[in-house]
Amino acid sequence: MAEVELKIVSDHRDGLLIALGEVLVANRFLLLRHRRMNTDAGVLMSLVVQGPEANLLSLEEQLGTHWMVKSLEAGPYDPNATAPLTPPPAPVASASLPPASAPSVPAQTQAVASAGNGGADKKRIEALLPQVARDYPQIFGAVMGLERNMEPTQREASMRYVGARVGAWVYKRDFALGARLPLSDSIKHIALPAMRQLLPTELEGETLSTGSSPFCGMERSTAPQCHFLRGFLEGSLNECGYLGMVRVSEVACRANGSDSCKFVFHV
Incomplete structure (x- = not known):
């Protein structure tokens, strides 16, 4: 012990x-x-x-x-130490987003996040992004409010798009100064800690899983529902620009009756 x-x-x-x-x-x-x-x-x-x-x-x-x-x-722990309580060294400042600014739109994120049956409602998303930047990481209230008011044909593309925008911003804020990593290490050292800022998340091989996604709701669905989290993971990995076009699939979802939501990565 x-x-x-x-x-x-x-x-x-x-x-x-x-x-x-x-x-x-x-x-x-x-x-x-x-x-x-x-x-x-x-x-x-x-x-x-x-x-x-x-x-x-x-x-x-x-x-x-x-x-x-x-x-x-x-x-x-040293039980004999009598040192006063002093703060640990301040963390190294990373690239941050001014509170009233919105995350930028990298070309790869655009291409990945805009895919879907309907186009993303970008006008409504652009209006929401400054609030998301101010409130991060306590963003699920605003994001889920957007999802509830979205037209069904635009829901998947829009939620994936806003997720990718936020994920790309988080990469630039917290991870852009790190080393160039292969995909497996990027999942462990970028995607996993980025997701853990939002939800309890575990890494199983190269699959991320969480039992706490708020997007599953109380109703059962035949299709996975965590479109925002898919986009968030894609944005956090595609913003670096050296991994190719990373796509994320949700292979299990609590909305379908699974115990957890699981995300796998493809290039």
Whole structure:
């Protein structure tokens, strides 16, 4: 068993400990004690946790990519240490989108996301994108409102298009300074952490799966319904420009009765 001290900085105070506790429980870690203080960088929380050493890397990855976490520092817990609670180093600034701006439209994203039975309602989407940029990653209310008001013939193309726009923006904001990676590594190091900003997501080989997609609703459907997430994954991978034309298929969906929604990648 490993005992680790986690120092986490967040802009969110309400619900932070509960959200972090869910990640700890999912990785079979026990919270031994915690401290919290306000800093100029945000809320700083120190957690002393105990759990299986084999699960430590997964725990750190899930916390580091959690939408409520700005920065994370992890190290062995020393019960004799008396150092004051100080924030971890500030994360390196990445390309960001001004709050009132909308994500750009890369050519490959256009080509992938515009495919479908009907054309995307781009006028309505353009009006929504600044709000999505301001609210990210808490965007599902706005995105699902768009989907509910969309004409059925435009729904798939429109949701895939807006997803691709947001995914491309997230790539430029968080991942553009990284190394050129093959598709398998891009799925692990770009698509997976990008999805985890929105939903709990697991990687199974080269397939991403989530049991928490809000797009499945309560009604059964004969076709997969997570068009926004397909587009989001396509946008996050196609924006780099060196992988070719990545397409994402949803091969299982909770709307069809599956336990989780699963996404596979094609070039």
